[in-house]
Amino acid sequence: QVQLVQSGAEVKKPGASVKVSCKASGYTFTGYYMHWVRQAPGQGLEWMGWINPNSGGTNYAQKFQGRVTMTRDTSISTAYMELSRLRSDDTAVYYCARRCQWELNGYYYYGMDVWGQGTTVTVSS
Amino acid sequence: AIQMTQSPSSLSASVGDRVTITCRASQGIRNDLGWYQQKPGKAPKLLIYAASSLQSGVPSRFSGSGSGTDFTLTISSLQPEDFATYYCLQDYNSWTFGQGTKVEIK
Numbered sequence: 001q002v003q004l005v006q007s008g009a010e011v012k013k014p015g016a017s018v019k020v021s022c023k024a025s026g027y028t029f030t031g032y033y034m035h036w037v038r039q040a041p042g043q044g045l046e047w048m049g050w051i052n053p054n055s056g057g058t059n060y061a062q063k064f065q066g067r068v069t070m071t072r073d074t075s076i077s078t079a080y081m082e083l084s085r086l087r088s089d090d091t092a093v094y095y096c097a098r099r100c101q102w103e104l105n106g107y108y109y110y111g112m113d114v115w116g117q118g119t120t121v122t123v124s125s
Numbered sequence: 126a127i128q129m130t131q132s133p134s135s136l137s138a139s140v141g142d143r144v145t146i147t148c149r150a151s152q153g154i155r156n157d158l159g160w161y162q163q164k165p166g167k168a169p170k171l172l173i174y175a176a177s178s179l180q181s182g183v184p185s186r187f188s189g190s191g192s193g194t195d196f197t198l199t200i201s202s203l204q205p206e207d208f209a210t211y212y213c214l215q216d217y218n219s220w221t222f223g224q225g226t227k228v229e230i231k
Contacts, residue, residue: 035220037222044222045163045169046222047219104175109156109157110157112159112214113180
């Protein structure tokens, strides 16, 4: 079955970096963009960016530009999200999510149809 | 950046009630909008795409409508498993979530 399995929880100190992995299975990894979304404790969802696993091209939310790097390893169908210069307010659950698309009346629509289980990142001194 | 404003931020309802959640975009986004359901401790689940198209496997009591700046998610008859938080997400220009609407048991 189609699934995304993320790496385990991380505890980091302020100023450090964290790298979260997302391993895809059950579908062609290079055929679907991968998004990253985070959720701080008790808060809403926040879009961070996407990577095109086929080309490696990326698009980051302005808020994270300069601090986030999304990469992939197609040989093992795995996407990565690295966040640097961590602060306490980066404490959150980080999700990867597959971008799906539909064509309706000649126009393409997008959504996130398969999600990883989430990775908790705690930033604390 | 496009802002998405959901209302209400929370509501209390009973099983069998009809529930409507709204999402307003700060500028026109055609119908490039989806709705997601999230239960505590779980990843979000896609319910609706293209503002009104039901994702495969989602019960027909869920429906979406709207275009431009104003959108609604309707649950026609609330079921016990529908108590959750709902988010809209626009992808017309970059991607932006609404702040969420928590549906609680009355």
